[in-house]
Amino acid sequence: MARGTFEGGIHPYEGKELSKDKPIKSVLPKGDLVYPLSQHIGAPAKAIVAVGDKVLTGQKIAEAGGFVSAPIYATVSGTVKAIEKRRLATGAMCESIIVENDGLYEEVEFKPLKPYDEMTAEDKIAAVREAGVVGMGGAGFPTAVKFAPKEPDKIDYVIANCSECEPYLTSDYRRMIEEPELLLEGLKIAVSIFPNARGILAIEDNKPDAIAKFKELTKNEDKISVKVVKTKYPEGAERMLIYACTGREINSSMLPADAGCIVDNVDTLCAVCRAVKEGRPLMERIVTITGDAVVDPRNYKVRIGTNYRELLDDAGGFVKEPAKIISGGPMMGFALFDLDVPTTKTASALTCLTKDAVSEMEPTACINCARCVEVCPERLIPKNLADAVEHNNEKAFLDMYGMECCECGCCSYICPARRQLTQLIKGMRKIQLGKRKK
């Protein structure tokens, strides 16, 4: 059953001490704000403003482009300067709304859909949908869709993913320490949507103060409990976390709801609370600016759309020219070739490292050491999968469950021959997913 952990996984250098003890700092954007229309999984949002329009803080500037989609809100007041393609952290170009900040921060009036006590489950989901809340841990799956599974009464657990297993990141941790009530309230709202659900706060055992705090807060809650999970990467991966909390296994073609679970990230639940109780759309998130190349690594409360460069400047810039800049953490993040990229709903961190471990090492011959097999949380044989990709043997790749890979990167991390295992497997998965769509 639920053992609080999973098989495999790795223990990379955590780097959390750089930023974990500093309080969250709010920053106001100075330059233009960029709102990519695709900050989530699903159809891109559709712009509903035109160039030259005046917008207010909290005004909807793009509406959901379909069922699996999310609206986007302006996070400052100002003028729409352009609607054009801009580069995202992933390297892709995306149609974006650019707003010139007038520095006044005039807000629209926020009011909840209904008083909280009168809200039904549908009202709550509608409020979350309207607020544009998406999974803020990285995937960006629209939360309202997640909250509306086919059979809501079969959901047994809503799991708040407080494990934050990604190295260097402390944004969820700071949120848990500074605004625990907000997170708890968000979780309670999520639990209340499902008739038979219980809430679990899954916290890694390297955050004892957060565990103590939530144990205290949930002392008198009968539907919410704290589950201490083992500190290990990728504990916070959805499939691993469900297994660690409930002992249930799901594969790549199943949704957490198939195992009776809903998993939400810390920031997401906070946004859910704001959306349902106050009617505030998703406008801000916590971003960790960290790495050994940064003068003052810390967490920021950021208005979504703010340029990464502004955050970095506030953190004092670079101690030393970084060898690599990553949007997100070192295991799952995207390397940036240019800092001129906006923060989005899913931007959790900017990690600046003085050492680029990847380019220092050339891949060498595999020695079949089986370390990749030992660390793979999905029980795959990464070595064989990578070989199949190199030989372009699609059948072998599929037969050996290649599509089950969660791209966590453990195999590439551990490989003593420095093979690009995850990268090879990921490439083939993209090809196969593309074929499925056709």
Added chain:
Amino acid sequence: MSDMRRVSSNPHVRAKETTSNIMMWVVIALLPTAGFGIYNFGVDALIILLLSVASCVLSEFIYEKAMHKPITVGDFSAVVTGLLLGLNLPSTVPFWIPILGGIFAIIMVKQLFGGLGQNFMNPALGGRCFLVISFPAIMTNFITDAYTGATPLANLKNGVEVNVMDMLIGRTAGTIGETSMICIAIGAMILFALGIIDYVIPFTYIISFVIFVGLFGGHGFNWTYISAHLAGGGLMLGAFFMATDYVTCPITPRGRFIYGLILGLLTGIFRIFGANAEGVSFAIVIANLLVPLIEKYTIPRAFGIKRNAKKEAKKA
């Protein structure tokens, strides 16, 4: 775009361990055994070990140079091969034996099949088997100044009494590296502690071998007899240092278990029913050949995949 930076696909960090430092640890773990071999058998043993290592490293270097391949001598894998080959030779062999063995191990067994990671059998054992088959008299000449000529295992086969304590310390006849159980255990402990080798292969090997010998050895589960089998030949060196050779053992967890069983079974058959007293080298070399097959049938089911998922998918 003045400050374009280097990008790569995630993950962006790597563990510290590399192929060359893993190989270096294996060399370090073999040093107690080598040291005791030199102490036990004298300066000839030292010369044989050095010649064997030099022969392996040079063969690799010359082959790669001649074939215009990248030079990979720096990964220490040829040093490990050379050391293991030397430890598997008697101290009485003429000095051309380790040289010839090293050349065969590296060129024939390793490089011709594509170099590191591609060889289908353990190069050191391939080299040793080549020598044993070609020069049987030289390769089983265990006469030294200090001890009687036969190895404990040969004595056991011929019904001569053996001393278990001597075998633990290593004051017996045998190849340079196989005599001292204590030194081999120290080396194995280093590798276990660093997580370089796993427990499955050596222990399934040893346990299945003990059961086989107990059932078919003709002495039942007699403690002295079994411990003489365990400590009197190359079993321990083979189980901890050669059966666990990454390249030639299965990568799948279940496969490793099966591989260990096959090793125990084959070693038992060779030792009890075979003409030679020893059987570890041949057992490992033959089991090496079965590895691709074992791997093919032991691919684990991925996380979250149900037992009959494939059959159901076919039906649907």
